[in-house]
Structure formats: C-alpha cells, structure tokens
Amino acid sequence: MSSNKKYWKSVEELNENSSIVEALKHNEFPHEIPTDEFLGNKDTLDSSSTTRRDFLKYVGFSTAAASLAACEGPVVKSIPYVVAPERITVGKADYYATVMADGFDFASVLVKTREGRPIKIENNKMASVLGGNNARVHASVLSMYDTKRLQGPKIDGSSVSWSEFDQKLGQKLNGLGGKSIVLLTQTFASPSTTKLIADFSAAYPNVKHVTYDSIGENAALDAFESKYGMRALPDYDFSEAEVIVSVGADLLGDWQGGGFGPTYAKSRVPKNGKMSRHVQFEANMTLSGGNADKRVLATPSEQKKIVAAIQSLISGGSANTGLSPELDAAVKSAAKQLRNAGSKGVFITGVDDANAQMVALSVNEALGSTIIDTAAPKMTRQGNAQAVSQLVSDMNSGAVGALFVVGVNPAYSLPNVNEFKSGLDKVEVRVSFNMKEDETGLLCNYLAPTPHYLESWGDVEMKKGYVCLMQPTIKPLFDTRQFQESLLKWTNNDMSYYDYLKTNWTNAEKSFNQALQDGVASGVMTPAAETAEVTEESITSNGAITLSSALAALVQEGESAGNGFELTLYSSTGLGNGEQANNPWLQEFPDPITRTSWDNYLTMSKKDADRLGIENEITSKGALNGSYVTVTLGDVTLENVPVFIQPGQAPGSVGLALGYGKKAAVQEEMQVGVNAYPLYKDFKSTQTVQIKKTGGWHEFACVQMQNTMAGRADDIIKETTLEIFNTKDASEWNHVGHVDYNHSEISVRDKNADIWESFDDTFGPHFNLSIDLNACTGCGACVIACHAENNVPVVGKQEVRNFRDMHWLRIDRYYSSEDTFAEETKTLEELPAMDSYSVVEIQSYDNPEVAFQPVMCQHCNHAPCETVCPVAAIGHGRQGQNQMTYNRCVGTRYCANNCPYKVRRFNWFLYSENDEFDYNMNNDLGRMVLNPDVTVRSRGVMEKCSMCIQMTQKTILDAKREGRVIEDGEFATACSNACDMGAIKFGDVNIPDSEIVALKNDKRKYYLLEDIGVKPNVFYHVKVKNTAEA
C-alpha cells in the first residue's frame, strides 16, 4: 500500500534541490531569524512579500497535508533469521544459567533471553551458594546495554584491529628489558583464570599478579589466613542460628561479600514458637541494624572495645572494658545470650581490623558455632591491600614496565590516587582491560575492551569446592575480547577460552555440559587452584596474629580515637562499589534506609547536626534539602558533601557511601554524589575526620520523608514480640478493625460490613500475594526485578524530587520510637492539631526501630480506583487482578487520588524515545532490555502493578497447551521470583492445600488498612520481634 510512497511535511520538501531542506536537517531555521530587523521597522513589515494571508495559506496547506499523511500507517519491516538457530523460537523466552562475577558482586543467576537478547536476571534456584541476588545483580543486565561501553580496541586513542593490537603490544612486552609486568586484577575466584595467569607468567619473565578489591576485606582475609592458613573468608549459614551478635557487620549488606540474607531471613520467621535473636552494635543505620531485634549505638572505637569485651566475657572473664554503663549492660547481655545459645550462636564483626576479625573467629571457635563454616570458605574477596600499596611504590620507583589493569578502576577507587597516577606515568605500557574507558582507561595507552559477563565464558569458585560456570547469553555486542582470551593469545595458545575451560573441567560428578546447564557444580577440586598460590603476591605485613596481642591492640586502639567525627565508609545497597554507576535503574533505586536516590550523603545524628547548625529542611513542595559540609582527613578534603540527618546514627559518628562521584564513562545525569574513596585511607573503612559546615542547600531526591505513621500504625505495620506472639491470642496482637453496623460494632471481616457485591472468584485461578514482614529485610531486589520485568521508566533526579518516581513496587521504611504505637497515638490526641506532627517525629531520632514494608498495588476486590474512572480504564478480573488498561486511560488521575495505598503512578512525560530524558529507554541499546510482552506506556497514562499478569497468563497458557492442571508453586510474579528471602510469596488460593492458602490462614496474616473495607488480594504477616533479653 504505502511501501513506495514519499512522505513530506511541507511543500518545500517536494523540491528536490532545495537548499532549505538540506539546511533544515541541521538547524531549526535555515537562516538566522532577523527578528529585530523584521519587527522593528514598520516599513519593512508593510513591504514584506509574505502577507499575513499568504502565511495563513501555507499554514493551512501544511496542516491539511500533514493530517492527510497521518492517516497512513508507517511501513513496518519484519526481518527473520536467514538461518534460524535451532533453540530460538521467536516470541518465546529461553533461560541460561550463568554467574555474575564483576569482582564485587558474585551471584549464580538465570538469564531470561528473548530473541537472543538477555532481558532479565532471575535467581538460580539450583545454586546453594549465592543463588539469591541483590538489587545490583538484578540490574546488571542493563549495564550490558550501556552506551558508554568501549566498542573496540584502541591504542593511544585511535581505534585499531585486534591483530594490530596484539602485534604492537607483543612487541612492547618483549622489549621491556627486565622490568616487570604486573597484572592488577579484580578478584576472579576463577580456577581457570588462575591457571592461565600462571601460564602467562611462565611465558613472560618477571610477571606479578596483584589482586585488588576496591572495597576490600583485607582485615578479615588476613585474620583468616593467619588462623586457617588460607586467604579466604568464612562462610555463614544463619538458617539454624538462635543468637546472632554483630558488631558493626552489615550482614544484610555487602559485608564480607554479602549474600547472607536468605539464610538469615529463614531464621527470622517464627517457627514452633522460636526465631533467632539478633543483636546489632553499630554506628551507621544499616539494613542489618534495621532488621535487628536489638540495635545498640556504638561508634567505631567503641565497637573495637565491644569486640574485646565479648571475647573476654565468652571465655569466662569479666573484663572492665571502660564502656559506658548502658553499653556495658548491652554487651554483657549479648555475651550471655551467645553463651547460652552455644553452637547455635554466632558472633560476627565488621570492624575493619585484623585483630577484631581474629577475635571474632576465636569467639566462634570457643562457642563451637555451627553457623560459621571455615572448612569451605568463600573465595569472593581476595584483594591484598599490602600488595597494592607495594605495587604503587614499585610503579613510582620505575620497576614496573607494563601494567595490566583488569576489571578494576584504581584511578578512581584508590585512596592514594595521586601517587598511583604519578606512578602510572612511569609505566611504559599501560593496558586497560575494562568494559569502559574509565578513569584508569583514560590514563592507559592500550585499551583492550572486555565483554560484559553476559557475553563471556568463565568459571567461578565461589566457595572452596563449589564452582559455577559462566556462559555467554548473547554474541558480544561490540568488538570486545575477554581478558582470558587475550592471555591465551599472548601465550601462543590457539585454544579458545571455552576449550580451555573444558579441558580444565575435572569434575567426576557432573559433566561439563550438565554443569553448564545447571550453572553450578559442587565437589570440584581443580588442580588449577593449587598452582594458584605461586603467582599470587602474598604480603602480610602483620605477620601472625595472636589472640592476646589482638585483644590488647583492640582495647588500646579503642581508647585512642582522635578528635573529630568517626567516619564509617560503607557501600550503598544501590551502587555498591560504583562499578555500575552508569546504570539508571540503580541510581533511581531509593536507598532502603534513607529512601533517597541519585545521591550519596554524610549521615549524621540529629544531636551532632544541631551542634554544628546543620539542617535538613522540607520545602513547601515537600522535597528535602540539606546543608553542605566539608570533610577533612589529613590532607584530603571533600568539599560540598551534603548531610542527611539519619535517625539512629550513633552520636559522634558519621557515615558516607563509597561508589559515587564517578565521572569517566558516566553519563552526565548519573555523575552524582561525591567520591568518598580518597577517605578510604590505608584501605580502612573507619576514619576520624573533621567536619565543617559550609553554605548552600543540597537538593535531595528523597521519596519518603515522614518518619511516623501519625498514630495509624496499627493498620499499616503490625508488630509484636515473640513472647506475646507465643502466649497471647491472635486477637490481642493482630487486631481486626471494627465498624458500626446497626448501632453495634462488627468486625470489618463480617459479611454485613461489606456494602459491595462480591465477585465470584471460587473457580479458575484467584491470585493472592503474601508478604512476610519478618522475612523482608528491605534489600530491594524486588524493586529492580519489577523495574526490569515491567518496563518501568526511569525519570531522573528532578522528577523523583517532584515525587514522580514510577516504581510500581516501593519498600516503605518506618521508624518507631521506644514508645509504643499506642503511646504515640495518645500523645497525638492530647496535643493541639498543629503541634502534633513534629512531636511524634522528633522522638524517633535517637535510636528508632525500623520496619520495612513492600507496598505495591493491593489489587483490592472492591477497588476504590475502579469506581471513579470516568472511562472505565480499570477493570477487575476474575483472577483477582485489578487491571489497568493503558490504551483506554485519558489521564484524569482520579484513580490515584482515590487509592488509599498511593501505588498508582502517572506518566507526567513521555519517558521513552524522548530527547528530554537520557536513560535506557531513550537509546537503541538501552531499549533492547525492554520486555516485549509488556506495553511501554505513553505520556498522560496512569500505570501500576499488574501482579505480573503477563507471567500468570503465560503459566496458564502453558498448562492449557500441555493439557494439564496447574500445580502449586507454578504461578509467580517478578517480585516473588526475585525475593530470595522468601518474604514475597504468590499463588492461586483456589488450589487447595497450596502454600498461599496456608499463608492466608496463618494467624499472622493482616490486610493493609483493612478497616476501609477494600478487600485487598495482597496480605501481610505481622512482624514479630524477639525481644527476650537473656
């Protein structure tokens, strides 16, 4: 019909040789508009050849022509494969097991691909180690489609071919004249890579290998090495834990490689009247502190003393540790509980000090703890800080001839970055093996771009005797080559890395192909790992650490804290070490604790802030502003660091996230925050810094400012203690609301309390979603999974600040003070209306308890949004889903106003293919991650959680096609799949004896704001805290 038609927008375009048309391609106007000349002189206006009438004629003609042309649809091309791969069926997803290992995040994943494009990361349920994924792992698929990636090898800034690259670099490497070649790599934990590096050092003289972690666990590695003779980290399985005492260890964050959430969450769900008890001593408010039963404020220096005290208390002593009476009592209580728990107790610490780590290991040994596993330790952190420091001084002395930087970015993340840079100047051959031309890449003369892990082969030994295989899920997007392939080339090995992996595979239990399909295999002892130690630069300056010397050192260091604020550097849940700084999903991900996105900030206690005159103010539009400070550590000064006043921050301490402030190969929108790595002096995460207030306001993009529920807590978050839960009737701690009916009170669950006619949902599937507040740790994996599955747009910092964030699923964080909710309500009622809010607000500042609550559309059976839509764009399905029809929506936003849960999101702008925004939906590469089964919403349309109807419909269709009944556990949503904590469960309540039915009948079940009678299909489980002191 229209294949051979020419479309035009104005008459001029019909003229083939028009210079105007050519000019218009580049400029908005063909010539500079002489507006002054034109409008300023009345005569010229009169004599103008184009009269007003002519003008109107042109306008009329163009409009008519344009609207006529608009009646024809565009020609759409469909390009099938020439030779279709056997396994790909267009329109059907394939799943591949692989493993993420970027040096910071290690995780077994399942990758969903459509038409050969990876579009989503799922958890690999076959993996017993690190099979659950955090938010960064879920978002990593988008990092592959990063426009800032290097697209081919370069020498001195100009693009070359790989063969030219090999040839030129080979010449250089052979002509180094005795100077050493140093490989500065990330932690690979890969037996084959280790072997390959050994091959390489055999082929070239004087090769050194230095492993570097941008945020390292040097202290813990040193301690473990000293005690168990192996540079690795102990593993923990918290599922059977009865008492967990943590001193500054954010076990739900990235502490010692992270990934402890799933087993921790298992121990937190009350079963047979029992659950674990978690005591947390910490300075920053962390996820772990938020989830703890008891959180005790302790600055880093106090933490050191606490570690020493616990050791002496466990070993039967009663040391006088010089702690404040409150702390002393808390420590004694914790130690007592630990002792009582015996082998079911575990003591962990995040104090960045080899002595403290040593003490922790010996405490667990004394307890006989079965929670800690030292026999098969984790290999996911191997960085050696001493070796890195040594390398920097070697570089400065000119002893290094060639430096291969692999997967790390020292020019950004080294604390002594200036020393490194000056040293780098003296290195002749500087090769960067990285996905991007980052800060280090800019200083290198050879750039050898590497592929993303979804385009690579590899093996990763996450834990001793447990290997995961990495396989590509897409052909490399760019002209990249794996570091390992390069090593093979340069050692004159014709093998591909795939063949190399295969020949190294010596597992008797699983064949290589089976392991590739599963992604994991245990019981592997590769000979390669044994040869590893030879090439590794092993420098441990501390020498052997003995327990007694460690204790003495700890107490002494605890005393000698200098003047100033004690800073604890941490990695944020969103950005981690900053490797994925150019990932808009992660930038927009609100921090679970501060609920602030697009930033890092100095967290400070209210008390200290008041003392320094630092303020956080909420503007008239509801957005948050904060004061700036200058942070000084020795000769390092960080200017304009915004301050976020954090409830529960230990007075005298401050916190700052690493991984921000990255500039190179990061889009302008995402160059946010300050780089805190210069404060990471000597690779120690705790420092004593000076803080001075400076002028100006920083604009935060914080999505949740209220720190109180203003007395309505009982309907939103229900909390109780284990003691009450075990002894009292459910009606006492899981109160069901009442309403008036015929002048008497009836339960809201009573039939008469319902004014609506109910849907008949007794047949076919009827979906319910269950959220267990005990198991939810607030990690946010579900938020990113929802983002990826449902094509949720990224809106940018300013729009988030305007509360126009589009997250379908948010995790609300609530603080509660020591007062009970009832007291808070009472206080509120007694106060005059205008004062009440601020009074309850301030109380929670000292050391609040925290609760996380994922909230998405509650899919009410009597949905208030459905009744107010003037165009019936919202319908209710028989399966219980509240269905939003985008193509019908006209954008009145009545529904959002009428939603009691505030889960509806409005598209204020067109977020895809719009030049005003520059996130993944606005470039061809980033759009490849979109889920083809979900509509990309347009401007002016309301959207919200659909309960992943595309996934439930697919499950149903598969069953229909295969002619079978759907079993329990088949239905899933993106969030329930992503939740490795087991907090979010999804299922069909019409399947008898299914898990969801059991959860629905559980006495902990409650509905959000049940009193309003909207009958949601999402329910929660009351949060139970184990408050029992020893």
Added chain:
Amino acid sequence: MKQGKNLNSASRFSLITLALLLSFSSFLFAQEDTTATADTAGAAESETSPAAQGGDAAAGKALFNANCAACHKLYDRATGPALYNVTERRDREWLYRWIKNNKELRDSGDAEAIAIYNEYNQTAMNAFPQLSNADIDDILAYTNTPKPEPVAPAEQAGGGGGSGGGVSSTVILGILAIVLVMLVAVLFLVNNTLRKFAVAQGVELPVKESRKPIWKAFVENQFLVLVSVIVLLLGGAYFAYGWMMQIGVDQGYEPIQPIHYSHRIHAGENQIECKYCHSSARTSKHSGIPSLNVCMNCHKSISEVADATSEYSSVTEDYSKEFYDKEIQKLYKAVGWDQTTQSYTGETQAVEWVRIHNLPDFAYFNHSQHVSVADIQCQTCHGPVEEMEIMYQYAPLTMGWCINCHRETNVKMDGNPYYEKIHEELSKKYGVEELTAAQMGGLECGKCHY
C-alpha cells in the same frame, strides 16, 4: 489500497471477458498444441525405446518421482548429477550395480564410482536394492526423455490475439461515439431548421408560462430547508464517521514484498500445511516469518517452477514461469546458495519483509493460544490464504472484531484436563454446556492489554 484491489479485480474482469470473446479461436489453437506435443513425445519415445531395452518411460517416471526426484533432475545438476541420457555416458551393467548399492561398488574400488562420489562432495547416494533391473530400465527409459520444447510461442500467439481484440473494441467504441455525436449534431440542426421554417411560415410556437423556479420555492419553504439540512448533516456525519473509523484499520493491506512469495502455490496448490513454515504459531505468541533455511528444505531441489506444459504447473496468465524462477533466484541469493556447486557460500542477506498484520503495542495476541489450544483454523482470521497470490490483510484486526469472536466462539475444552474443573463450575453457573471465550473471562481488559 481498497481501490488498488478493486482495480485489480476490474482488470481481471475485463481479461475474462476478453478471454470469452476469443475463447473460440484460442480453443482451436490449444487443440493443435496438445496434439503437436503428444506427437513429439511419441516420436521421442519411439526413437529411444529400442536403445532402452524395452523400458517403460511412463512407469519409469512414477518410479523416478518416488525414489530419485529428491536429489536428481533430468536436465540440471541437483544434489546429484543430471540424469538425461545417462545411458549414453555409463555402462548399463554399471548403472545397475551403482543404483542397487553404490557403496558396494565404491568399496570394490571402481574408479568411476569413486570419482563421481568425490565430485559430489562425498554425499553418499541411498542404496536401492528393492529395484529390479526392469525397474531400473524403466527409470532409465524415462531419463532419456528429451527436454520438451517450450510452448511459449503458441501462448504468445494467443496473447497477441487477445490484445488485438482489445484494440478493435476500442475502435468500435470510438466509432460508436462518433456516430452518437454526429446524431446529436444532426438532431440539433434539424430542430434549428424546423424552427426557422416555423418562423418563416408564421406558425405560433407555444410560449412556456414562466413558473416560479423550483429552487426559489424550496428556499421559501423553511420547513423543507430545515429537514434537508438535518438530513444532510446526519448523512454527512454518518459517512464521516465511517470514513474516520477506517483510520488505522488496514484491512486489505497488500504490500509488495521483496520476494514475491505466492501462498496460492505453496498453501493452495501444493497444500503445504501452514504450520510447516509458520511453526512457531504452535508454541509462541508469534506465528513467525519462516527463516530462509526453512524455504531451503524444499527449494534445495526446487529451483524452478514447472512450465505451462506440466500438469503441476503453477504458472498463471499474470505470472510467468520466468517471473517465478527469478523470485526463487532471489531466495538463493539471500540465503547464499550456489546452484552450480549445490552448496552454501555463507554470504547471506536478510530479507526485509513488509509486515502486514500490525497489532499496536498495547494489544497482546498469542498465536499458540488460538492455534494450539483453541484449534482455530488460520483461515478464520487470515482469510483464504491458499488463494492469495499476494498476501493481504483479510480481517480488520479491530478490537470489536476480536470481541465479537470471543463472544460467539465456544472454547474447545474437551479432553483438556486444564479445563475440567473450570468447565464443571462455569457450566453450572451459566447453565450451559458449551462456554464461550467471553464466559471464560475473555472479555476482561487485562487479558489482552498489559
């Protein structure tokens, strides 16, 4: 696009009339043609039969088609060599041995056999121990059939006659028109002359009484004006609505594709099952445009269409054999198939088909749901594809069209355990035995819009 289609049918109609006009003469031509070819065939047979040792070419043809045609052609090289006159190149005894078990022959060290094996990329030929010497004689007799001469000239003669007829009818029409014009002119002149006569004779011509013009009367009748304005407005609105509802509906969309692929030949004449090529319709949301390797499953050995003389010919008056053969060459070029060496060159070129059925992004449609679960014929939505020379959009693909079908169509539940319980409860609820898609919840917005 609609007009285009109409035009097409109009031209077809005129051709048919032409054909009817000329049927008599062309019928005569055809008679002569067939006798002529029969003669030549007979002659060829009688010529070769003594050499063929009594082989029956007709029986041989059947055997050839059943056993050999997958890899051999008579006059062209295919997977194996062209077989025309093979008896002249090879010894008959050798041929017996080769056909019955060529591997044995090769293993025996026969140089000729090994040479030919190597020439054809070491592709081993099947063994045919079931064929008797007589059968092989029959096949060899058939292979000696000479290539029939193309009968194109005869066809062209017919075509020429047709176009001549076209010219003459125009001429006739032209002449008729001229006659008519002359008639009008003559009448006018006659009338004029008569008037002059009347004036000259003094005959009183009746003078028409000047009446009020009808338009004036109409304007003065305000009621009539109002009614007609209303009627005009309503009518205008009706047509405007109808026209505007066409926007975005591409029913009949019939774009020109980069390779002329005839569904008529494939699905119609050759009765290839739709899902042989569109295999993903069974399991996926997309029916899928077949990748070119699927085409090559058959087209490796089909490099040209049979010409008009063959009973299998697909050639029509609009599309000649040359036209179709050229299209097959396009396929070979795209997939990188070298006909002379019978191998892939590896140089491929994706084909950019023009998509005909364009559902908007916000509508979800799954083929497997309809094709596999509901067992709906492809033709229900795609129309008589087996008759389409050029594929076009048959259905309007509007939401109303979908919904109507969902309201009227009963869901096929028999023998599908998935539906058992649902069927039981729903049929109780609605008091019916058969359930429509609508009763199953097929009208819920969220089932197609997410």
